[in-house]
Amino acid sequence: MLETLRERLLSVQQDFTSGLKTLSDKSREAKVKGKPRTAPRLPKYSAGLELLSRYEDAWAALHRRAKECxxxxxxxxxxxxxxxxxxxxxxxxxxxxxxxLQQLPALLQDLESLMASLAHLETSFEEVENHLLHLEDLCGQCELERHKQAQAQHLESYKKSKRKELEAFKAERYLLKP
Incomplete structure (x- = not known):
């Protein structure tokens, strides 16, 4: 677009300079034609009028072209x-x-760092999950041991009570046998 503008301006400049050159050439021709005359003549008003008319037409054309430009x-x-x-x-x-786009490499690096952190977290979560399962197993074993101890104590107390009952029964029988 700028190239066509440039071409137009150059063409207007060339047209303008060629018009001025034409006018100056015609003016010179008129002066050259007028100089060889040596004999005094009566002025021809029609020739001056014609020349003035040509200048007016040329200037009008130049003015019109300048306005168009x-x-x-x-x-x-x-x-x-x-x-x-x-x-x-x-x-x-x-x-x-x-x-x-310049921020893209930093974003990619941050994303890779985030992915590495996520992988590390995943590993940590699996490790914690395994430890929780082991803890759950240990809690189950502890509860089983407590239950066994409670049952053992209950059994022991039952045995004691039965022994006492047996001793009481034997003592009662021994006392009844004369």
Whole structure:
């Protein structure tokens, strides 16, 4: 787009300079044609009028072309402003994307560190689970031992009570036998 703008401006400049060059060449030709005259003549007003008319037409054409170029320049300027705003937005977005992409390696490293931590936690959880199962087994064994001891004590107390009953029964029998 900028290239076409540049081409247009160059073409307008060339047209303008060629128009000025044409006018100056015609002016020189008129001066050169007028110098060889040595004999005084009566001025020809129609020739001056024709020359003035040519200059007026050339200046009017130059003015018209300059106005057209100015209008085209304004149009190109508005397009350049719109394109500049559009590409400025794109550049801002690209800078943001570039910033985010620059943060990507750190994010990946953090993610890998997090995955390693999770693997370590998983191992720790399995270890704790195994220890809990072992503790549960130990608690079951302790409870079984307590139950066995309680049963043993109960059995021992039962045996004692039965021995006492037996002794009491023997003593009663011994006393009854005369």
């Amino acid at each position: 100015a209008d085209a320049g304004e149009l190109v300027d508005s397009e350049v402003v719109m394109l500049s705003a559009h590409w400025e937005k794109k550049r801002t977005s690209l800078n943001e994307l570039q910033g985010q």
